Amino acid sequence: MQLSALYRYPLKSARGQALQSSSLGLLGLDGDRRWMLVERDNGRFLTQRAYPQMSQLTALYGVDGELTLEAPGRPALKVAVPQADSDLRGVTIWRDTFRVPDAGDVAAQWLSEFIGKDVRLVHVPEERSRFLPGGYGEVNDRVAFADGFPLLLIGQGSLDDLVQRVGRPLEMQRFRPNLVVEGAEAFAEDGWKRIRIGEMEFRVLKPCERCIMTTIDPQTGERSADREPLTTLKTYRQKEGDVLFGQNLVADGSGVLEVGMPVTVLE
Incomplete structure (x- = not known):
């Protein structure tokens, strides 16, 4: 497995930036x-x-x-x-x-x-950053303006599985991950607790609950009339009323990430 893409979103809910490398600290990717x-x-x-x-x-x-x-x-x-x-x-x-x-x-x-x-x-x-939602992470974990956690990871295999079910191409950026990992089976990330990317280690805290934003085309800003991909996700990724896609993470320490780094599951 390897890190196949890096994204940051300097302004919450505005367009993201694809990166080849990024420093990483307490609040996630630099500038996210x-x-x-x-x-x-x-x-x-x-x-x-x-x-x-x-x-x-x-x-x-x-x-x-x-x-x-x-x-x-x-x-x-x-x-x-x-x-x-x-x-x-x-x-x-x-x-x-x-x-x-x-x-x-x-x-x-x-x-x-x-x-x-x-x-x-x-x-x-x-x-002036925030603490993580109650019950998740450790006392020193913090987040900037992301919804709840400093990092979001999605497996490329998970998106490929969804695309096949929806029946049309879907951009990874409509799900707004920071980290994309390729080389794993669809939704393999659901079972991870700790991973290493390069020399850095991460704790996998909870699945990401998805909303209507996933139906907005990141290129045009238009919502899909058929509410895809949320409609399809609800058929097989819904649990206790929440539609889950991707995993929220925190990093242990600081360092640098670069596209192409190996990804290892530690737990």
Whole structure:
């Protein structure tokens, strides 16, 4: 088995970036989901679930953590990382409410015009990151703006199995993994507890529960009329009402990952 793809998503729910290599630390891949859009009035997070046009928003992560925003018909905008303790804004992501720095009025106006709603852009420094959901991981495990866990792994064999059942091609990026592993049977990752990629070790914590976002074409932003692949997933990947595809992970320590590294199941 080997690591066949790496993806990061600098701005939560915007387009992802394919990487050949990436450093990895407490919050997952370097730059992954460190930025997020929230409603101006209540600080609640925005995603493609309600705003599928976010699939057409590109957010490139710079060497110093800055963000470059790009969207069809709009000039690019570079946004500097705000200071960790200035212009703090209360935000809510699922059950977590906390305070993080706001990126300023220029970015907010640019994004509000694109989304069609008053929004603010926020950034999470490591020291203001969240704990994992209760009952998972260890006391020092943290996550940035991902839904609940710092890393998501999907086996290429699992996607191949789903594609065969749906009967048409499906892009891996519609499932928004960070790590893709090839060389294993479909859904082999369901049985893993600990793995090694290169020299780094990872704990496999829980399956990923999938939602309507999987039905959005990452290239066009359009939802599939037949609600695929969610419709097919429900026929064979549903457990206690949740549709499961992929596994959430945390890394033990820090290091560098590179496409092509060997993957070993330790437990």
